[in-house]
Amino acid sequence: MFITFEGPEGSGKTTQIERAYSYLQGKKLRVMCTREPGGTPIADRIRAILLHAESRSITPTAELFLYLASRAQHVEKKVRPALERGEIVLCDRFVDSTWAYQGYARRLGVELVERMNELAAGGLRPDVTLLYDLPVEVGLSRARNRAAGRRDAEREDRFENEAVAFHRQVREGFLWLARRDRNRFRIIDAAGDKEEVWKQTQKILDEILKGTG
Secondary structure: EEEEEEEOOOOOOHHHHHHHHHHHHHOOOOOOEOOOOOOOOOHHHHHHHHHOHOOOOOOOOHHHHHHHHHHHHHHHHHHHHHOOOOOOOEEEEEEEEHHHHHHHHHHOHHHHHHHHHHOOOOOOOOOOEEEOOOOOOHHHHHHHHHHHHOHHOOOOOOOOOHHHHHHHHHHHHHHHHHOOOOHHHHHHHHOOHHHHHHHHHHHHHHHHHHOOO
C-alpha cells in the first residue's frame, strides 16, 4: 500500500504523516515513512539544491528535471523495494506535487510532467493520496513563521518566498488533480488545529485499513 501526503505550503502534512507513521506502528503494521524530494543520500543532496533560498534563480525546466532525478533514485532504491517487501509506504509529497508546482503553477504542462514521471517513477502511482487543503494566506503565514525560526544551514524556504499568486496556482492545481482522480484522493480540511486535522487523518487511515483487511 502506497499512501502519499500532499498539500500546499504550510498545510501541516509533515506533522500529520509523522503521526500517521506512529499510529500505524502502534497497530504493529510494517510501515516506512519517507519524503520527496529526498529519501536517499543522493536524493537528499538534490533536495538541498531545490529547496534552499539561494537556488531562487533556477529555471522551471531545470527544477523539473531535478525533481524527477530525485524521484528516480528514491523510487528505485527505497520506495519500490519497501512495497515489494509488503510494507505500507507513507510518502511526504510525490508526483502530485510535481504536477501542481511545476506542471500547473510553473505552466510546464501537466501532460508533460505525467509523461516524464512515467520514466522517473517507472509507472508507480499512489494507491491513496491525502490532500491537505487550506486557504493560501493561512498556509503561507504558517510556513513563513516556521522558516523564520530556522538557522541558515537548515533553510528550505525557497517556495515560501514565491508570490501569493504562485501559491494560489499551486492550490488550484492540487484541487484540479483531486477532481480528476476522485477515487484516489481524500481531501482534508487543514485550516483547523493539529488535533482537528489528525482526527480527519485517522478516520481516513482506519477506512483504508478496513478496506484492505
